[in-house]
Amino acid sequence: MKTKLLLIAFTALVFGSCAAQNQTTVYAKNSDISDNLDLRAVASMFGESANLQDFERRLNDPKYQISNLDLNGDDQVDYLRVIESVEDRTHVVIIQAVLDRDVYQDVATIDVERDNYNKVSVQVVGNTYLYGDNYIYEPVYSVAPVIYTSFWVTNYRPYYSTWYWGYYPTYYTAWRPYPVYRYRNNINVCINVHNSYNYVNTRRSYRAPVIYETRRTYGYERMRPNYSFADRHSNVSNRYDLDQRRVASRDLNRTQNTYNYNRSNSGRVSAENRNYTDNRSTSNRSYNNTNRVTSRENSAAVNTPRTDNTPRADYGRNNSNATAPRGNSENRNYTNRTSSSASESPRSYSENRNTNRSSSAAPVQRSESPRSYSESRGNSENRSNASRSQNMQRSESPRASQESRGNSQPQRESGSSSRGGGRRG
Known part of the structure; x- marks a missing residue:
């Protein structure tokens, strides 16, 4: 009996883990690789970092989860390392995904350059294979980032990450990638709304592309050479155009849904109006019939004899x-x-x-x-x-009685006198 219970529990556990794994690896049908790393969030974290080492820590911190890339398909978000190349006043910061031992793929670059007037310009450039040609965001920070002060110092040494495949810092813990729609909702929290992120399609620095070519790595491009952005989307040039088309199609679908909804409601309202008209005509008919019956009853009531x-x-x-x-x-x-x-x-x-x-x-x-x-x-x-006459007789009778009484008094007196005279004699 115990063996059967253990077998049932083990089977349920296996099926539950398989269902959970299948649920976490579901992606939207219209998703793209570039949807798994928002360059605006990268630019926001760059402006809040103290130096490039701190910037790398923020990119891979499980608390922020800036990245959702899983290029090697191991069901774990890839670690992003940071390296730098410097020439005079131009700094090119390269963000690379660690896919395997000595296998890296460039994801984006950050061009930092200071002109003769000590004005610093920053551009976050997406990799052409992932984001298409000239996908560039130019952040305008509300407060001057502290990281600027670490670039132009005497005896500056370019930053080069010491982490690689199988050897990661202690703060890093790999997590499973989220569905794209969920990642889009979560990443908005990491974008500083006080900054501005302007999209541009040209690079300010002419030195940055040359510097980048000397340090470029493309391990994922070699594994899938026919899966570039141009091959995935032949009708758009880069990720920005793809977003614009998505917004247009979304608005079109919303308009069509609104039109269909209004059309269905208008049909429903017309049907309700028709029913209301029918009910009103029916009620008028019944009311007229009631009035006729009432008028007949009233006429009958008028002709009815009074009791x-x-x-x-x-x-x-x-x-x-x-x-x-x-x-x-x-x-x-x-x-x-x-x-x-x-x-x-x-x-x-x-x-x-x-x-x-x-x-x-x-x-x-x-x-x-x-x-x-x-x-x-x-x-x-x-x-x-x-x-x-009766009242007069009644009123006259007391008078007669009084008169008779008055007439009887002399008689009584005369009788008394006669009685006294007889006694005297």
């Missing part, structure tokens, strides 16, 4: 008297109390109402309604007269 037992609206229309509503209310109350004809059904009332509107018997109804009103008014006057 009220008294013809208030008809009486208000037929009678012009201002006291008609009061008489109508009295008629309604009176008919609810005494008349049996007021308990007619709403159906008979609706029939009477429709008959009042449409039939020729409308004048009869009009003549009957004032009669009923006069009768009701007479009845109400009789009732009021009866109540008044």
